[in-house]
Amino acid sequence: MTDGFETLAIHAGQEADARTGAVVPPIYATSTYKQDGVGGRRSGYEYSRTANPTRTALEECLAALEDGTRAFAFASGMAAEDTLLRTVCGPGDHVVIPNDAYGGTYRLFAKVYGRWGLDWDAAPLTSVEAVRAAIRPGTTKAVWVETPTNPLLSVADIGALAGVAHDAGALLIVDNTFATPYLQQPLALGADVVVHSTTKYAGGHSDVVGGALVVADAELGERIAFHQNAMGAVAGPFDAWLTLRGLKTLAVRMDRHCDNAERVAELLVRHPRVVEVFYPGLPGHPGHEAASKQMRRYGGMVSFRVEGGEQAALRVCDRTRLFTLAESLGGVESLIEHPGRMTHASVAGSALEVPADLVRLSVGIESADDLLEDLRQALG
Structure with missing residues (x-):
């Protein structure tokens, strides 16, 4: 074979x-x-x-x-x-x-x-x-x-x-x-x-x-x-x-996840209300060189920090219409979550605690233009 x-x-x-x-x-x-x-x-x-x-x-x-x-x-x-x-x-x-x-x-x-x-x-x-x-x-x-x-x-x-x-x-x-x-x-x-x-x-x-x-x-x-x-x-x-x-269908899905995540990361980097973007595909990411060496592409996950602290991050999670507020990741549909209150609540108060203003996206395979518009309106 x-x-x-x-x-x-x-x-x-x-x-x-x-x-x-x-x-x-x-x-x-x-x-x-x-x-x-x-x-x-x-x-x-x-x-x-x-x-x-x-x-x-x-x-x-x-x-x-x-x-x-x-x-x-x-x-x-x-x-x-x-x-x-x-x-x-x-x-x-x-x-x-x-x-x-x-x-x-x-x-x-x-x-x-x-x-x-x-x-x-x-x-x-x-x-x-x-x-x-x-x-x-x-x-x-x-x-x-x-x-x-x-x-x-x-x-x-x-x-x-x-x-x-x-x-x-x-x-x-x-x-x-x-x-x-x-x-x-x-x-x-x-x-x-x-x-x-x-x-x-x-x-x-x-x-x-x-x-x-x-x-x-x-x-x-x-x-x-x-x-x-x-x-x-x-x-x-x-x-x-x-x-x-x-x-x-993993290969074809991952190509689309990566396509969409790259466009989402580009939007977030330019947005005035976003303080920091975490995505290995960005040239300024500390792990970009290592990722380029050992990965085919950079994946469908994007995290970012929002100006205004935890409450601002929670508002962004609440305002999206296409990104569904939910735990887990990797599905064909786009998801948004607040790690500090959701998937990573167990590390609160420890040395592994995540930033309170952090939002995590699992970027799905919908129309990229629709996803970008949803994030624009959620960020206000």
């Missing part, structure tokens, strides 16, 4: 059904499978927590798109994170995380793993030296990277951080949710594991919740497979089918 991304997204793991010829993988809505005698599993399936053919199709497609050895589909992005960290870490271990990490990731480390005995430090992942300084020799098991980050869209140099992590005997884990495998392939740059909230761009239609892990190393894949089955937070067959359907 050709290795073109768009071709893999449509065909990897998705051969026509052998019995009926159906070109779309079926939804195998079954919990168990007939066995040909005790211990005689038919086609490798015995119980759908362990494996399901629809989930297998999704996992094979994800592995192909990320150029990985093996992929695993979960019930949510947080379930994927939890399973991974409990696979590679234990009580007394240490992880380095971004100093502007996603609020749910921070909550997992600060509120859940703290009681389990897993320690962590936050560092600016845009600085290789800061990451090196945060590593505890012999104790740090992983460097956790988001690039671009949520919601400040910082960009980390994946190849450089892979070298730092591996020198310390640690794994480099990259949350690739914002970039997607179409725009960025961390495993090819030296990462050990890729994490996705497939709820976002992979599914792409705001109609499914899911997560995924993709690994480069087969032995690590075996360990994750054991923990996935033992812990059980797997993707159901219908959720797997919806995500697989979304992946088929």
Whole structure:
């Protein structure tokens, strides 16, 4: 099979059904499978927590798109994170995380793993030296990277951080949710594991919740497979089918997301009521050079700060008509949110607290002119 991304997204793991010829993988809505005698599993399936053919199709497609050895589909992005960290870490271990990490990731480390005995430090992942300084020799098991980050869209140099992590005997884990495998392939740059909230761009239609892990190393894949089955937070067959359907159009959707986000960023940079714009595609963005090196394009997420503080930011969120006020991101429709009060409320009062005047946009695939007009009227 050709290795073109768009071709893999449509065909990897998705051969026509052998019995009926159906070109779309079926939804195998079954919990168990007939066995040909005790211990005689038919086609490798015995119980759908362990494996399901629809989930297998999704996992094979994800592995192909990320150029990985093996992929695993979960019930949510947080379930994927939890399973991974409990696979590679234990009580007394240490992880380095971004100093502007996603609020749910921070909550997992600060509120859940703290009681389990897993320690962590936050560092600016845009600085290789800061990451090196945060590593505890012999104790740090992983460097956790988001690039671009949520919601400040910082960009980390994946190849450089892979070298730092591996020198310390640690794994480099990259949350690739914002970039997607179409725009960025961390495993090819030296990462050990890729994490996705497939709820976002992979599914792409705001109609499914899911997560995924993709690994480069087969032995690590075996360990994750054991923990996935033992812990059980797997993707159901219908959720797997919806995500697989979304992946088929990921490339064309991402091109339109990027087109629209670039125009939105240009508008915001020129607007007198906007104090600062966060978008890696802007030449003045601190991570622009790194993003240009490791990304195909710069993504569909844009954040900005508004003149007038938190109340002004809240008014902008309330005034949009086309941008829907909602959490999540990556769907075909444009969304707007206030991170400090919504997706990142869990970091309030911590060193990871986001600016109160910050607004985050998930730029959809509607008419760009309509989106620009909506932002103009909302900003007043």
